[in-house]
Amino acid sequence: MARLLIVDDEASIRDVLVQLFEYDGHSVEAAADGHDGLELQRSFSPHVTFLDVKMPGMDGLETLQRIREADPLAVVVMISGHGTIDTAVEATRKGAFDFLEKPLDSDRLLVTLRNALAVRGLSQKVEVLENEIETRHEIVGSSFQIRRVVERLERVAPTDARVLITGENGTGKELVARAVHRLSDRSEKSFIEVNCAAIPSELIESELFGHMKGSFTGAVSDRAGKFEQADGGTLFLDEIGDMATAAQAKVLRALEEGVVTRVGGSRSIAVDVRVIAATNKDLEEEIAEGRFREDLFYRLNVVPVLVPPLRERRDDIPMLVRHFSEQMARKDRIRPRPFTTEAVRRLRELEWPGNVRELRNTIERLLILSPGSEVTEDDVQLLVRADVSEAGLGSDLASATTFNDFKERAERAFIVQKLREHDWNVSETARAVEMPRSNLYKKIEKYGLVREE
Numbered sequence: 001m002a003r004l005l006i007v008d009d010e011a012s013i014r015d016v017l018v019q020l021f022e023y024d025g026h027s028v029e030a031a032a033d034g035h036d037g038l039e040l041q042r043s044f045s046p047h048v049t050f051l052d053v054k055m056p057g058m059d060g061l062e063t064l065q066r067i068r069e070a071d072p073l074a075v076v077v078m079i080s081g082h083g084t085i086d087t088a089v090e091a092t093r094k095g096a097f098d099f100l101e102k103p104l105d106s107d108r109l110l111v112t113l114r115n116a117l118a119v120r121g122l123s124q125k126v127e128v129l130e131n132e133i134e135t136r137h138e139i140v141g142s143s144f145q146i147r148r149v150v151e152r153l154e155r156v157a158p159t160d161a162r163v164l165i166t167g168e169n170g171t172g173k174e175l176v177a178r179a180v181h182r183l184s185d186r187s188e189k190s191f192i193e194v195n196c197a198a199i200p201s202e203l204i205e206s207e208l209f210g211h212m213k214g215s216f217t218g219a220v221s222d223r224a225g226k227f228e229q230a231d232g233g234t235l236f237l238d239e240i241g242d243m244a245t246a247a248q249a250k251v252l253r254a255l256e257e258g259v260v261t262r263v264g265g266s267r268s269i270a271v272d273v274r275v276i277a278a279t280n281k282d283l284e285e286e287i288a289e290g291r292f293r294e295d296l297f298y299r300l301n302v303v304p305v306l307v308p309p310l311r312e313r314r315d316d317i318p319m320l321v322r323h324f325s326e327q328m329a330r331k332d333r334i335r336p337r338p339f340t341t342e343a344v345r346r347l348r349e350l351e352w353p354g355n356v357r358e359l360r361n362t363i364e365r366l367l368i369l370s371p372g373s374e375v376t377e378d379d380v381q382l383l384v385r386a387d388v389s390e391a392g393l394g395s396d397l398a399s400a401t402t403f404n405d406f407k408e409r410a411e412r413a414f415i416v417q418k419l420r421e422h423d424w425n426v427s428e429t430a431r432a433v434e435m436p437r438s439n440l441y442k443k444i445e446k447y448g449l450v451r452e453e
Contacts, residue, residue, distance in 0.1 A: 002117055005046035006030040007037035007063065008079070009055045013102075017050060020106055021113070034058030034066075041067055041074070048097075048116045053080035053087060061090060068095040069341065072142065072319035075116045079104060095142055095315070139175050140323045141316030145308040145450070149176065156303045157183035162255075164240075164300045165278040167307030170357030173278040174238065176307055180276055181234040189233030192226050196237055201244035206263050209250060215264020227260045227271045234274045240300065241281035241292060252296045275300065282408075282446075306448040310352040310359060317348045320356065324363040334367045342377035350384065412447045415440070424451045 004026050006017045014030040021028045029044050031037040033055055041049065049067065053060040060078060067074050078091045081102035088099040098112050139150060156163060157180045165173045174193070181191045199207050206216070210225030226235055237243070243251070254260050255275060259268040277300045286292035310317070321339055329336035339347075343366075352358050362384055370379040415433075422428040426444070430437040443449075 002026045002047040002113075003044060004028045004113075005037065005040055005044060005049040007034065007040075007049065007055075007060070008052035009033060010052070013052070013079075013104075017104075017109070020109065024110065024113075034060070034063035037063055038066055042070070047075065048113060049074065049076045051076050051078055053078055053091070061087075061094060064091060064094050064096060069318065072322065077112055077116060092144065093315070138323070139172065139179055140320050141313060142319065143313040143315040145313045146316060148450070149305060149307060150179075152303070152305055153179050153183065156180065158185065160274050162274070162300055162302040163276045163305055164283075164303070165276065165305045165307060167278075167280065168309050168355055169280050170355035171307040171309055172356050173280075173307055174236070176305060177234075177236045177238075177276045177278060181236075184234070184274070186233050186274060190230050191234050191236065192230035193236045193238060194226050195239055197239035197242035201247075204244050204247045205250060208247060209254075209260045210262040210265075212262050212264035215262075219264070222262070225260065225262065227254055227273055228269060230273045231271045232273075234276060237275060237277040239279055240277040241279035241283055241286055245291070245293070248293045248296050252293060252299060255296075255299045308448070310355045314348045317359070318344050320359060321347060321363060324360050325367065328364055328367060334364065337367060337370065337372075337374050339366075339375045340377065343375050343380050346377045346380045347384075411443070412449075415443055415447070416449060419444075419449065419451075
């Protein structure tokens, strides 16, 4: 039996929904306005809330925002008799699970409730599993951008298709790879990770394919490589863009033929491995410069997944703050303290060039060094480094590590701004910036640009 909350100023709507859901076996409470709805949200702790958009006083969108601020995992379905696309988009951006128009259809209501309860059940399952080690690898967030990533993962994970994960440093590419493995039929087998950037080029082949005793100085015994260790499971090649070209050729052969040969050996060893690769580099540019094999790129890039930077999913920051705070209290023996609304708002305003990794480190610093019983906006001002204290184009560009990185960030920011100015009309934007429309489409695809909805 689920706990459901109805918030609507029309008594007839409240009565119909209460009757429908109680007949379906649920416990239902109802409120006539946003203020009473917030009180019941706190005291009744509903699994799902059905919230009207147009109400006197505090309207549904403001009520939704307050509900989600208090509980980022709250599942809220918006209902409206005057639904518009703009209203639906705004509700979705504020975290609504779904948007239904009046007159309400009972079948659609029950289907929506079933889906919402499935999501709620998954959230509760995640909370139960947070005591296990896998909680360090959860994808946390409910923004449009991160939901888009999760939806793609859910589609590709049950298959054996190779996945190429791209994104800036610190965005969580490893979490995405682990999620693919965890949702696949290979989840009971090994997940083997190789950081291609951390292994010297002269040792990468031995690391991946193994070696035979005496094949080189220091090879005192036979050793299985990562491909063999991952047999039946998943091999995650992190920072694949930094792999030596000689090793790339052998990886290509392993992907094409499903066999590996140890360094110094002659026997081919069959392996059944799903390969997931990740990089923060533009591999097409690396191919043009002769540093990456084009045939290997096409073998790896069967299903591309772009992980968005944190500055493009700021709505997830309150949920991430709570997640990291609870995790550190459980795992790292750090005294748990709440973050004030102002502190979280300030954290949302920062640019985060180091993305989620930087946010996690900042949360840890604030919990350790903040002197009071809660983390305040003043603590954020004092303890978060000043060079990311102001969001915007300047701090983003200043965080670029190379001149090419700087150019790409500037180009991306310029295109996004112009698309926004022209309501994401590609033809009008192309004319305004004097760029062929086909070129603009290529830039949009290159940077993974998606209209904010």
